[in-house]
Amino acid sequence: MQTHHMQQQQQLHHFVFVHGSCHGAWCWFKLAAKLKLDGHRVTAIDLGGSGVDTRRLHEVRLVSEYLEPLMSFMESLPENEKVVLVGHSYGGIGTSLAMERFPAKVSVGIFLSAYMPHHDSPPAVLIQEYFKRLPQDFAMDCEFTFEEGLEHPPSSVLFGTSFLKEKAYSNCQLEDLELAMALVKPSWLYTKEMGGEDLITEERYGSGKRVFIVCEGDNVLPVEIQKWMISNYEPHEVKRIEEAGHMAMLTKPHQLSQLLQEIAAKYN
Structure with missing residues (x-):
């Protein structure tokens, strides 16, 4: 009996969730509940100026201020404690920077339909590529600011109601959309700062294990x-979730919970 209990103990993981632009720790609530029911530890971080963090947009002008809650944690x-770091969407950049700074504390970095930068080029390259590849009129009613000028990617973004409804939360339940409409806040993209060389290196971030989860229908x-x-x-591995849309943690929490546990067990 004792050995069975010990085996069970060994299989429990600590998941740390990093949300994307305009969101907060709240967006993981369904997934967090599933993982906790299975006995895992879950920490969902509110980045600077996001979720219930009380700072306003102008108080998190630096990427270090934005990521401070994650880095402090x-x-x-x-x-000797290792966590499973899961970044969603823009949260992939924070995930990669945390892997760079604390390589020994991350057993695996999971990029859930997230920005996954290469250690050879600054994260800003991904942001620029993203905006370059988007179709015309993609942004609908999102509100942007352009401090670097219109020829550069936006400086900040706030998702609009129609964008949330038709793009971000297209596969979600109505109450998920209602929650998002009540809680989203504007976010900086920090493109200029993310252009810094050596933000991520091959020796640290590049030596970590990475798994990418493709969300189909995103x-x-x-x-x-x-x-x-x-x-x-x-990455070391690519997984897929069908018909998930962008907010896979809300549309497929059961499936995603299983998948995260499998990945965590493999890279323990």
Whole structure:
């Protein structure tokens, strides 16, 4: 009996979730509940100025201020503790920067339909590629600011109601959309700062294990862009969730929970 209990103990993981633009820790609620029911530890981070973090947009002008809650949390972990880091959408960049700074504390970085930068080029390259590859009129009623000028990617974004309804939450239940409409906040994209050389290196971020989860039917980070990112920097593994849309953690929490647990067990 004792050995069975010990085996069970060994299979439990600590999942740390990093949300995307305009979102907060709240967007993981269904997935977090599923994983906790299975006995895992879950930490969903509110990045600077996001979710219930009280800072306003102008108070998180630097990427270090935006990512401070994630970095402080990683710092606070005991030296020998490893977490499974899961980044969604723009949260993939924060995930890669946390893997760079704390390589020994991350057993695997999971990129859920997320920006997955290459260690050879600054993360800003992905942001630029993304905006270059988007079809005309894609952004609908999103509100952008362009501090670098219109020929550069936007400086900040706030998802509009129609965009949330038709693109981000297209496969979700109505109450998920209602929650998002009540809680989204504007976010910086930090394109200029993300253009810095050596933000991520081959020795640290590049030495970590990476798994990319393709969300099919994603209308925010289209599958062609997800595939381009995968071919740009081959991860250790690619998984797929069919008909998930962009908010896979809400549309397929059961399936995604299973998938995350399988990945975590493999890269323990």
